[in-house]
Amino acid sequence: MTDSVALTALTVNGVEHKVDAAADTPLLYVLRDHLGLKGTRFGCGLGQCGACHVLVDGRAVTSCDLPLWATAGRSVTTVEGLGAAGAPHPLRQAFTDEQAAQCGYCLSGILVTAAALLADNPGAGEDEVRAALDRNLCRCGSHNRIVRAVLRAGEAAR
């Protein structure tokens, strides 16, 4: 990281922010520390586990190794921003209906990955859901409930 600091403009959950942080600060810390959005979680810092997934212009990416400069002028959506005001994303209800969690630490990243998948392919079948979620790790063994929840949300969205 360089010590040079300049304001970087990016849009997070529809709100434009000018962030005062080094240009190579990982987006994860900008979200959690500078913007106070704690829903995106630190899992590995290595881009391996998906706990920190956010949408950047609609694509699910790891935020722990994404430098702030690469998000300049882009639209970032975090787990807090899924769905619209008064209209929560169908994934939220589906995960509740399926009780698709144990500790829930991995869920934010999984919800983001699933939202990107369903936006792209609301009719995704089980194999496609599993393939999409292979970028996310879950240690509690909630995988099958999570897959059922994503399929249920896809049905609700259709």
Add this chain to the structure above:
Amino acid sequence: MTQIDRQAQPANPPASPAEPTGPAGIPASLVANPGLSRWLRVDPDGTVAVRTGKVEIGQGILTALAQIAAEELDVDPARIRMVPADTADGPDEGLTAGSMSIQRSGAALRHACAQARALLLDTAARRLGVPADRFTVSDGAIALDGAVRTDYWTLAGDAEVGAGGLFDVEFDPAVPAKSPADYRVVGTALPRLDIPDKVSGRPRFVSDLTLPGLVYGRVVRPPSPAAWLSTVDADPVRSRPGVLAVVCQGSFLGVLAEREAVAVTAAAALREAARWETPATLPDQTGLTDFLTSAPSETAVTGERVDAAAAARAVRTVSATYHKPFLAHASIGPSCAVACWRDDGVLAVWTHSQGIFGLRAALARVLDLPAERIVLHHAEGPGSYGHNGADDAAFDAVLLARAVPGRPVMVQWSRQDEHAWEPYGPAATVRLSAGLDADDRVVSWRADVWSNGHSNRPSRGAAPGAVSRLLAAGLLTPGRRDPTPVAADVPMASGGGTGRNAIPCYDFADYRLVSHVLTVMPLRTSSLRALGATANVFAIESFMDELAAAAGVDPVEFRLAHLVDPRSAAVVQAAARLGGWGSPVGGDSRGRGFGFARYKNTGAYCAVVAEVEATHEVRVRRLTVVADVGLAVNPDGVANQFEGGAIQATSWAVREQVRFDRTRITSEDWETYPILRFSEVPAVDVEVIQRLDEPSLGAGEAAAGPTVAAIANAVAAALGVRIRDLPLTPENILATLDRTGT
């Protein structure tokens, strides 16, 4: 879920534990915390604040305990607020471990809430001049002859009663709890209380805490378990913009910064600047069984039943040796803690420890502070599956926070910290031999288990004169690394560690179990979900299949022939039926396997049928899990625990092992310690046998051993070759094939 007709239930076997109780049948947690106001408070706003000493680690315990409280109080569960545990006001219930929370905290809350209800009704009776037994209660509304006369919230708001005054009494064992026949909330699948936050990304975890003045700390850990710091030039790091302090105490090295990202990069720079001595102290990973069986150890007979006449009927003896590697908890979120040396002289710590009172005692000892000057607040963490880095991260935060008195310091471990520095589930070697009589019945059984101990919790280092078990404590002396305290073993009376489930669940007339617990500790070990039960059930259930094969009997039939306990037989039969036992598996490289155990011999019953495909690697296709936990307070919560436990155990069985060379841990992230991914997990069907009249048994750990065993047996069926070394990787399978010449 299966509902067992009450009359048709088999008798409770004598070995079945009741709820853990103290004198006169009082729940042990109430003996330790007899004041009712420690457990609950009824508030005028229409809610009930319930305190428990048990903590949420993803197992859903808070929801199940809220159900018990709501049931006994006759209020809607939505009115129950589960207050996070803390050492200032909450009950001390020791550790959240060993699948004991429903038994212990559930029993305490059941009786405390029943008494609270009685006290509220007595108060109403005095006010209204009506005998208390004429009232009925519905959601806190107290009615007489169908007409509501008052309610809990009104009574709680009364000045005479309020402020906890009514509950400022000691537990009264004479007040009866509800009969299970009257349950309306307990036994139902109430949705988890914590899931709405977790599906919305709301702050929930210790790492999400926002406190005024919070700053961020990172620890620079040594490159290997035995390393110590030789030199470091910290000045360039200290002068970096945004860095508040560099802490260097012996080999404990860390940095504090106003911004988290600055702390991360400063720690990286500090790591670059540090030079370490790195002695080679680790065993040869390729010869772990040799290491375990030849290292210094304490040998003890941990279980024995003698019937020399039966043993003498043996006409042949079969022996086999099994091995399990070191396993990591590998929590999805690395450990995290916040500490603040407050201006009033109190040290405050926020932690996801599984035992906040034990950690407080350990901190008091290592800091030489009175415990009253330390307050621990539990905040949720990611799933821990046993003793991981949570306690150690708390001590790290305490040490770093000294540099900035009055400011809270959050220490977040890195992924590499967590993988390389958490205390591992110990490797084990299990040697079994059995004598079969002329009818192919097992008439004698011998087990030898070699392993490090399973108990290295910080409370063990809290006694006067004891060596601290907190990780950083061994780094504080300049110029050396203090030896890692050797893990103790859990006594068999507490379920055992190395010996957990080493006593077979079968009716063997003559058995002898010998534990060899290592007295050296090259790799730090402690409690990982199921402790020694994973290795022992894997070994026993593999061996049962080998004995069945030697006898020419179907493995399930062989088990049933040796089971006398009807609840054990019931789960075995149900799993065989639901798992399609005896039907064709389909495909050359496919196999089906069976595994069964009663956890700790006194806990939950679990039987598993696994279907695998063994081609270039082992793929587990399907698991059928049948569980009997007595009264399932929340059947979906129980199913979730068994399903999760089975999937985690699948990952252990086919993939996981901590890797190391002679100096360093080389499993330090998800690429070097891979776990199962979404496209690799098996389908899992869980059947929970509901037994309303039987005491509840913990659900969290019972699936592990039977799942690993069922998979190993399925692999043996698929390959026609027995693999006795975990994990069931291509590497270990090929090694076995080479050795056996197949």
